[in-house]
Amino acid sequence: MVLIPVYLAAANGYKGLMVIERCFRLLKSTQIKLTPIFHWTSQRIEAHVRICVLALLIERVAEHACGTSWAQIRDTLETLQATEFRTKSFQFFRRNEVSHQVAAILKSLDISIPKAILRIENLN
DSSP states (O other): OOOOOHHHHHHHHHHHHHHHHHHHHHHHHHTOOOOOOOOOSHHHHHHHHHHHHHHHHHHHHHHHHHTSOHHHHHHHHTTOOEEEEEOSSEEEEEEOOOOHHHHHHHHHTTOOOOOSEEEEEEOO
16 A cells, blocks of 8 residues: 655645636636635535536536537637627527537537527517
8 A cells, every 4th residue: 555645645635626726717707707705604615615526527527528628618619609789679689600619519518509599678
């Protein structure tokens, strides 16, 4: 049995935590708009760690399914956008044209392409 010095185990644990925190920051910056959160209870800290681990898992599953890095997946998917349009009576949201790269990533992740018109609201 090989014994790992305590400082190496601590360093590896800290490195893993840094990866999870980086994934959570990326997830927040691309999908979830949140202000900084400060946790004071053990339940909140545990929930935060679980969300970080889930973010890392989602990242790894996407990388495996697409066969490319998370950075490349994120950069490609950022080109898929929706624009708000308004008339006197209506407000609607329309997505832009889907590139071949975006379509390939969505297909690899088994996600359907969003409808061209996402939402229509009557302003009257």
